[in-house]
Amino acid sequence: MSVPHEAEDATVVPISAAPSYPRDPGDDGPLAGLLEFLRRRLTGDYEVDEFGYDAELTDKVLLELLRPIYHHWFRVEALEVANVPVEGGALVVANHAGTLPVDALMMQVALHDEAGRALRLLGADLVYQLPLLSHLSRKTGHTLACREDADRLLRKGELVGVFPEGFKGVGKPFSERYKLQRFGRGGFVASAIRAGVPIVPTAIVGSEEIYPKIGEVPFLSRLLGLPYVPITPFFPLLGPLGLVPLPSKWLIEFGEPIRTDEYDPGAADDPMLVFNLTDRVREVIQQMLDQLRLRRGHAFPPFL
């Protein structure tokens, strides 16, 4: 009952009515298309949605830069993409790892290019305090992880992504790789229930090996206000070269959606239900991770 009900609510959301950019440059050839693109960018003649998402910039610049890394460096294979709903709101819940959140970018490429969906991630508030990162994050479709933004995106029928482990996941030491950390307070489950959208459990294998974190510098992280400053076998030893991620083999699997539309939207305020569902999602992802890791085998196939 809740899906059509929520869809009705969504019709009053007005300022998202921004039209998308013209996708088809016409028959004038690639150069004319590029000139037209540059003209639009330089004169500000493009649209962003109310969250600041710039679909054109994301597709033509950011994803274009990421695609070679996706295909040739990490050789990412996206599996069971059919489990991602073709349209309508859904919540992609994935494991988070790798010291730097490269997994978020790779998942964005996978969903954009292989499932045809723009991923709207919910990010840590640290991201929105930092110069550059804050507006790049908004322009590429992401927003702050808070209840209002999650609800609003899901009501609008967007594909929302969340890494419930947060910094605990992305910053965990290499020895704990592929062990899911605690899943926050389950706010993402409550949002899914309120919107009546399915939860797509997602496992990402390969991200753990890109920057094996073997230590950290607590003094520096306190000084810089960062959650951690990592030490990897190559960083800071090799300086900037140590920032090149190791070319591990990646698999991203989208699991069978877990429906939430059978619950009443008010059930989002039932902590027991939310905790149980959170645990269920976590267990599903952990199982997927274990199987996917076996399936992949070695992280660096040609060498090991």
Added chain:
Amino acid sequence: MTHTVLVTGVSRHIGARVASVLAADPDISRVIGVDTVPPPSLTRDGGIPLGRTEFVRVDLRSPDIAGVFAAADVDTVVHMSLVSAPSRSTGRAAMKEHNVIGTMQLLGACQRSATVRRVVVRSTTAVYGSSPRDPAVFTEDLEPPDSPSHGYAKDAVEVEGYVRGFARRRPDVSVSLLRFVNFMGPGVDSPLTRYFTQPVLPTVLGFDPRLQFVHEDDAVEVLRRTATEDHPGTFNVAGAGVLLLSQCVRRAGRPALAMPSPAFQLLGNVARGAGLVEYSPEQLRLMRHGRAVDTGALESELGWRPKFTTAAAFHDFLSSRGLQTVGGARW
């Protein structure tokens, strides 16, 4: 039914436009315009013809306003005299007094009055503040994580508090609280419109805030509708869509000068000290983190939506000032 409407802030652009629209309405018998300074002269300063508006010069901070209520059977009050930037001559303290004490005096007079049936107060979306911990889009019921602590925004928060208190004490009066985003249009003269007409636009390095504008015509229409019909409640008023500051700068065809946040603040303080610009700290925060609001509540209440989107309002402003993009933009 005869109506007598009292409009405050009538000597400034939006106030004058609202007064003149109300004066042209045959259902309204009297329009009384109130302000601390007389309206600008029609011929010399490009004032707005106020029609049959009767102007009364009252300092809102004094209890004189009660005399106006006593002399005329005012049934509708449109309060628009919030000052958004301290004036060079009188400073911040006078601005705060004007905004907060002025509103208290006005509401006190309304509470005493037996004839007042409707109160419309112009507020601002600045009450939501602007911080990296904000939700992307504010609805009216959201409590901002960082409530504004200075300047105009703080005044507006306090004014809203008194307005809500008044609404509780006089449940028989319909109280509309309108939170406007920045006005934009040919006649608007605000810190933001002056910013966009500078030869070089300073921006904060690494930040690209989302901005929203409401066209002055739409603002006047919203105020006219709330002044002539009962629409109790708090409503955000904004044109559809958002513009990034970088888009605004490009559409204005002006070069941007991105500078690190401390340098931006320093420059702002120097320029303010030299009397070149008037702005307040929360406007600096807006230039970093931006803000967007949801206007669904207003649109369903009025059954109407602003004619100008944010982008169209900005375009109208640019073309009225003869500004345009280098390549000649198409909208």
